[in-house]
Structures are given as structure tokens and as C-alpha cells.
Amino acid sequence: MTAEPDLDTLLAQSRRRARLGLWRRNTSDWVLFLAGAGLILWGVFAGAQAMRYNWQWYRIPDYFWREIDGEIIWGPFVRGLLVTLEITLWGALLAFAIGLAVALLRLSRSWAGHALATAYLELIRNTPLLVQMYLFYFVLSPILGIDRFWTGVLALAVFEASFISEILRSGILSVPPAQWEAASSLGMRGYATYRKVVLPQAVPLMLPPLTSSLVNLVKSSAIVSTIAIFDLTNEGRTVIADTFMTFEVWLTVAAIYLVLTISLSAVASWLERRARRHTDP
Structure with missing residues (x-):
């Protein structure tokens, strides 16, 4: 006869299953989020490319702050x-x-x-x-x-x-x-x-x-x-x-x-x- 698992073992198994289920749910949520965000970004960049848009991201930081003669x-x-x-x-x-x-x-x-x-x-x-x-x-x-x-x-x-x-x-x-x-x-x-x-x-x-x-x-x-x-x-x-x-x-x-x-x-x-x-x- 096999010994019945004690209460601590059952609780540990239950916690492992709960953590595994939470990890799977979080993973699927992140995959859906990244897929949606990627689709939106792809649409923006594809539209800009179709318009022959000239991206100038390098100019954006200057509109936050500039340092002139040591002064911000x-x-x-x-x-x-x-x-x-x-x-x-x-x-x-x-x-x-x-x-x-x-x-x-x-x-x-x-x-x-x-x-x-x-x-x-x-x-x-x-x-x-x-x-x-x-x-x-x-x-x-x-x-x-x-x-x-x-x-x-x-x-x-x-x-x-x-x-x-x-x-x-x-x-x-x-x-x-x-x-x-x-x-x-x-x-x-x-x-x-x-x-x-x-x-x-x-x-x-x-x-x-x-x-x-x-x-x-x-x-x-x-x-x-x-x-x-x-x-x-x-x-x-x-x-x-x-x-x-x-x-x-x-x-x-x-x-x-x-x-x-x-x-x-x-x-x-x-x-x-x-x-x-x-x-x-």
C-alpha cells in the first residue's frame, strides 16, 4: 500500500499548481499585449512609410530641454x-x-x-x-x-x-x-x-x-x-x-x-x- 500524502505535501502541490496557473495567465496576457502593441506600431510605421514620411526622432530630445552655455x-x-x-x-x-x-x-x-x-x-x-x-x-x-x-x-x-x-x-x-x-x-x-x-x-x-x-x-x-x-x-x-x-x-x-x-x-x-x-x- 502506498502512503497517503500528508497535508503539507498537498498544500505545497496546490501552491505549485496555483503559481503555474498564474504564470501561464500572465504569460498569455503579455503575449496578447505585445501582439496588440506590435500591431498598432506596425500600422503607424506602415502608414508613414506609404506616405514617404521622413522620420526625425533625433530632433525630439531638443524639445524637452537644451543645454546652452552650461544652462538648461x-x-x-x-x-x-x-x-x-x-x-x-x-x-x-x-x-x-x-x-x-x-x-x-x-x-x-x-x-x-x-x-x-x-x-x-x-x-x-x-x-x-x-x-x-x-x-x-x-x-x-x-x-x-x-x-x-x-x-x-x-x-x-x-x-x-x-x-x-x-x-x-x-x-x-x-x-x-x-x-x-x-x-x-x-x-x-x-x-x-x-x-x-x-x-x-x-x-x-x-x-x-x-x-x-x-x-x-x-x-x-x-x-x-x-x-x-x-x-x-x-x-x-x-x-x-x-x-x-x-x-x-x-x-x-x-x-x-x-x-x-x-x-x-x-x-x-x-x-x-x-x-x-x-x-x-
Whole structure:
């Protein structure tokens, strides 16, 4: 008779099978990714070759920075990236503040506040961002007396806040009613309930969609180029107008946006894991 394998052996075999399955899945995912990326790149280069396009990648680094007499001169890509980051930062702060106010109005018992927040959501979410940008620039900007930079920031913030408000509201509502009742039975009120009971449970659920909103804000910021703000996209258009390096410039601009959004997603994933470690029993 053969001896039955002990529990440790079975667990070790199970772990090996799990690692093997994960390795196979990861390998197949990477193969599909590389195949798709290769197909896209092949299409771009094949199209450029059919157009007899003259590639000039060697000129691209000069549009990041140049060193003249020992001094670094930042190029249009870096200047545009800094403007994009500034727009994203202020837009995210304003969008969160507006979104929080709208979420609280939606959760309040005031019918007037609820109706006002609902009207805002329906109006903003069902009209194009480009149209809103033009309305802010040509209508509200002269009335409020603000420059084009803050006009673009405000338009982006108002648009993105319509999504953030629903994320915040759904995150708060995801906390079971029993938790609210338990906090109330312990004598907690208002701020203490949110800080000690609601937010520790809601924040890990909010982080992934909030990250998506921030990434969407970064990508949507390119629309400020329509009102002559020299962000990364507009700087790219200026370089193309000067050099006619259409393929190189747009591929470079797209790569910068990609690195920026992936970095934001990675930071948000780290924050989400950390938040879950602190809330898990």
C-alpha cells in the first residue's frame, strides 16, 4: 500500500499548481499585449512609410530641454507638461470640493438642495465638455472677470465634479445602516460618525473610481488647448506647426500622457492597499 500524502505535501502541490496557473495567465496576457502593441506600431510605421514620411526622432530630445552655455533651457514639452499638471492639480481640488458639496446636498433632507444638485448633475453630465468649455470662456469668463487659465480649470472642475459627487455619495451609502445605528447608539453625532465609522469603510471603496476620475481629468485637460492655454497638447501642436514632425510629436505627447496616467494609477493602487490593510480586521 502506498502512503497517503500528508497535508503539507498537498498544500505545497496546490501552491505549485496555483503559481503555474498564474504564470501561464500572465504569460498569455503579455503575449496578447505585445501582439496588440506590435500591431498598432506596425500600422503607424506602415502608414508613414506609404506616405514617404521622413522620420526625425533625433530632433525630439531638443524639445524637452537644451543645454546652452552650461544652462538648461526647458523645451515646450516640459513647459506644457507643467501647465497640464497645474491644471490637473487645481482642477482636482476644485472638483473634489464641488463634488463633496453636491453629494452632501443629494444626501440631505432639504428638497431644495436635492433638486438643485440633481439639476446640476443632469445639466453637466448630459452636455459635451467642449460646449461647456466654450460657455465658460465666452459667457462666464467675461462676467466673472477671470483669465483663460482659471476658466479652463473651473470648466474642468465643474464637469468632473458631477462624477466625483456620485462616487462620494455611493461610497457613503455603501456603509450598512447597522453601522450608522451602532454609531448613534454609542452617542456619536455628525462629524465623529463620519470620521470614525463611515469614512474608514467608504474610502477604500471610493479610491478606485476616484482614481479613474483623476485620470480622466488628466486626459480631459487637453481640451483647454481650444481656448489657447499652452498645455502639453497645445505645445505639441505648436511644435508640429514649426517642424511638420506630426508622427513623432503626437506619439511623444501620447507617451507622456500615458506615463502620467499610469503613474497616478500606481500611486492610487498603493493607497488603496494601504487603506484596506488599516480597515481589514
